[in-house]
Amino acid sequence: MARPKDPHAKEALLAAAVRAFSQHGLQRARIEDITQAAGLSKGAFYLHFESKEAAFGEAAALAMHRMQVLLSERREAYAALEETFRAQLERGRAPAEAVAAFEAIDERADRQTLETMWENRHVIDVLMRGSRGTEFEGVLWDFLDAEAGRIGEELEQRVAFGLCRQGLPTQVVGSMVVGTWLLLARSMIDLKEKPDLDFWVRSLKELLSRGIAPIPRAVRLGTSKKVTGRTRTKRRAT
Amino acid sequence: MARPKDPHAKEALLAAAVRAFSQHGLQRARIEDITQAAGLSKGAFYLHFESKEAAFGEAAALAMHRMQVLLSERREAYAALEETFRAQLERGRAPAEAVAAFEAIDERADRQTLETMWENRHVIDVLMRGSRGTEFEGVLWDFLDAEAGRIGEELEQRVAFGLCRQGLPTQVVGSMVVGTWLLLARSMIDLKEKPDLDFWVRSLKELLSRGIAPIPRAVRLGTSKKVTGRTRTKRRAT
DNA sequence: CGGATCATTGAACCGCCGGTCAGAAACGGT
DNA sequence: ACCGTTTCTGACCGGCGGTTCAATGATCCG
Structure with missing residues (x-):
């Protein structure tokens, strides 16, 4: 009884806090700015x-x-699919549908x-950038390292299934995928509206x-439009 | 005359400073720690x-x-090579050497x-991680954004030359390359000795x-060892 | 050696928040 | 309207660490 607490206060504060932390970093963001943005006093925080x-x-x-x-969902989905895939391999060839299933889960x-x-x-x-010197400084990076490792392992699994080329530097692929996502996350930050994630x-x-x-040249897969490809050159545009 | 200044002081300080900044972030690193590590007093800084x-x-x-x-050297090298490549294209076909030349410069x-x-x-x-809230917070990221853009443009050039597939999402490739490098840089930080960069x-x-x-299957390029590749599946191991 | 000239020192200063808490304010019950 | 209760406020405290500068002590020159 007596003066119920503002039910939206906490979420307003947390939202304002995250905005402030994102803008100035955890260290530099000031409590007073946060509370002011949430329309409350410093002590309220x-x-x-x-x-x-x-x-x-x-x-x-x-x-x-x-x-x-x-991540767990992904792992489970992969595990289930890999099991059925293995079973299918034992009695003959794996059907093209299984391949498509992997793709579907990935996507x-x-x-x-x-x-x-x-x-x-x-x-x-x-x-990523605003938690240096705090207890959180390693959280994201540890996660990313683990992810890169996991991707490498999953890839090895697929190589074993014949779904990927042999001899791939699997750990490098992991870093590549994770690095790409990282930069993508970064680029999202100052975007006003959601980009075409599907793209x-x-x-x-x-x-x-x-x-x-x-x-x-020799591949027969469709859509061979007016490809001007000349040699079997591999390109790199760094 | 009279008491020449320690000739190694500045470099010792800067080295210690960078170490401290890297460890704790620009904000959290303390002057006193830096000077102590350099064997000098606080004021010396x-x-x-x-x-x-x-x-x-x-x-x-x-x-x-x-x-x-x-970056400038890279640009110049590309520009020069593209010019000769264009010239060669005008009088007939570009030789395979030109392609190899691109690769050499890339590498x-x-x-x-x-x-x-x-x-x-x-x-x-x-x-990357320790300059939030300072005047440097955007330096690296602006550079990376510019790099991603540059890579995208260079790639378009190559597509025009027929050195890369058509219809590539060139800007995405830029982010991919830069993102990969970024994560690579990150992983270097807690390495004791130089990794195999060539690899x-x-x-x-x-x-x-x-x-x-x-x-x-249809490609004839050598080294077709015991590739167990089954279908023309493309894989993704995220 | 004595004094002039600097480099160097480190205690002291000072502004800046994070965090506290005594009071003010808001509500519900009567 | 008044009281008890709980929430909210914002002036205040304290520590931290960047920066300063009077004092110290090297070093050189005559």
Whole structure:
């Protein structure tokens, strides 16, 4: 009884806090700016959070949890599919549908990941560039390292299945994929409205699987338009 | 006359400063730690630098200058080669040597870039993660954005030359390459000794040009070992 | 050696927030 | 309207660390 607390205060504060942290970094963002942006007094902040770090901790934990959930789903989907794939391999050849199934999972999981990255882009920004010297400084990077490793392993699995070329530097591929996502997350930060994430997913998938080199002459796969490709040159445009 | 200043003081300070900045971020690194590490007193720092930021400014300017120099060299090399390539195209077909020349420049420039990144990895680390809220917070990222754009343009050039597939999402490729480098730079930071940069350069070149998909059956290029490739599947292992 | 001239030192200064808490304000019940 | 209760406020405290500068001590010159 007596003076119920403002039900929107905490979320308003957290939203303002994340905005401030993203803009100035965890260290430089000032409590007073945050509370002012949320239309509250400085002291109000401490009614809801233990400290500045603790406030960001909530936001960070939530965002990382979401990423972890997506990651688990992805793993499970892969595991299930790999099992059926293995079973199919034992009695003869694996059907083309299985291949398509892998692709579908990749695309779906990638899209979800990008979507979640978009929704949590400000938290990611802080974890990436604005948390040096705090307890969070390693959170994102550890996650990315683990992801790069996981991708490398998954890739090895696919090589074993004959779904990817042999002799790939799998760990390098992991770094490549993760690095690309990282830069993508960064570029999201100062975007006003959501970009065409699907375009990104499809482009990256296509690039990763086929590369940028001209299509070799001998391949019969359709869409051989007016490709001017001359030699079997592989290109690099760094 | 009278008490010449310690000739190694400034470089010792700057080295210690960069180490401290890299470890704790520009904001959190303490002057006293820096001077102590350099075996000098707190006040000595201000005999050589206007302020903490100014000190990092020197280190950052140097590192970025080196990157810019490499970039100019790369641009010049491309421009020269593109000109001769164009000339060769006019009178008939471009020889395979020209293609190899492009590759050689790519590789050489990539290796130099990676080398310079390695040498300046601690400064890069600060620019990447430890300069939020300072005047340097955008330096690296602006550079990377520009690089991604440049790569996209160069790629369009190559597509026009028939050296790359048509219809590539050139800007996405730019982000991909730059993102990969970024993560690579990051991974260098806690390495004790220089990794095999050449391996990285070659791997990335190969991946970017050919992708990870199995080699299509119909291609006749040598080395078709015991490739178990089954279908013309393109893979993605995110 | 004595004094002039600097480089160097480190205690002291000072501004800046993070965090606190005594009071003010807002509500619900009566 | 008044009281008890809980929320909210914002002036204040304290520590931290960047920066300063009077004092110290090298070094050189005559």
